[in-house]
Amino acid sequence: MSESATGDAHRVTGDAGRADAAGRVARDVGQAAAGAGDGTRAVRAGLPEPAKYEPTLPGPVFAAHYHLPGEPTGPYTYGRDENPTWTLLERAVGELEAPGQDAVETLVFASGMAATSAVLFSQLRAGDVCVLPDDGYQALPLVRAQLEAYGIEVRTAPTRDDAQLDVLDGAKLLWIETPSNPGLDVCDIRRLAEAAHARGALVAVDNTLATPLGQRPLELGADFAVASGTKQLTGHGDILLGYVVGRNPEAMAAVRRWRKIVGAIPGPMEAWLAHRSIATLQMRVDRQSATALAVAEALRERPEVTGLRYPGLPGDPAHKIAAQQMRRYGCVVSFTLPTRARADRFLDALRLVDDATSFGGVRSTAERRGRWGGDAVPEGFIRLSVGAEDPEDLVADVLRALEASAA
16 A cells, blocks of 8 residues: 555544544534434435545545554454444444434445345344245345255245234244335334334344335334345445444344354445445435336326336325335335236337336336246236436336337
């Protein structure tokens, strides 16, 4: 490392005393912003103590090891354990998922599945019982198979109608996904969390689709909020990232230990890009949610569209409970066209929507989910992720593609 780069790293990391002081100032700033609007909190989230002639958001720190004379009592010792760039991002995510709550801890991971695995495999042992949704993210069946291979009993139930309540007895951990992906069903987080805690179970909520600006699982009683930062949190389709936010110190210590053992850590550039992207989260989420509702309203009028789902749409089966616990309804709309061929023609006819997997980006994407297998959806099922295009343009493109696909 050059002398200049070394100096930059030292200015960012500092010694333990300076890091603690900066942490206190940052926490004070975070607490001050906790009562502010979502846009203010997103723009200010996780920023360090202001320093003269230094950037407001320091650049990524690339370091496998740090200067470490004597006993290892400083905040940064080895690159698999901690990184100053992670620290700022973790602070930012924690301020959004649990504003004003000092007793929470946030850990970032290399992907959403790394974060998911860290919670499940750090908390469960052979003989334990885990409850998963049977309509969640398509990698969950793979997770189930691995849990069962380790001697863990896995029970499943649908997200809708809080059906997981019926299989909670004896469970060690309840995993909730709401809204579910790709079906967009919603369950009552508070009700399920209270029932799980009464039975001695921990509760984790996959908050990927909602984002921290859509709902705050910890405020609704969950022990963990888990998400893929690959999606709308970062919003540009160019980062793989995940995070876990938790309130239970013992449980989070196990999650941290799992991250250390497995090494499922994000790169500093990915962490820095994610933190940079969070500043526009409120603007993106508001724009995409409003446009998603406009698209859903337009689709509701089309006779060839069945199974239309969007939690923010009045009349949607999930709308009542979603309105109670969500502040924004997300960017994903799902619906079914009559046949696989019709769905493929529709996707081919779109001009402003990329045929791609994932969701949450500023550019709209859509796909026929049945092409992957693993999701219990009809062949003509479409998951549409609404981007930041002008609403009128996107609605017009969707309606034009529907007309073109009818031929």
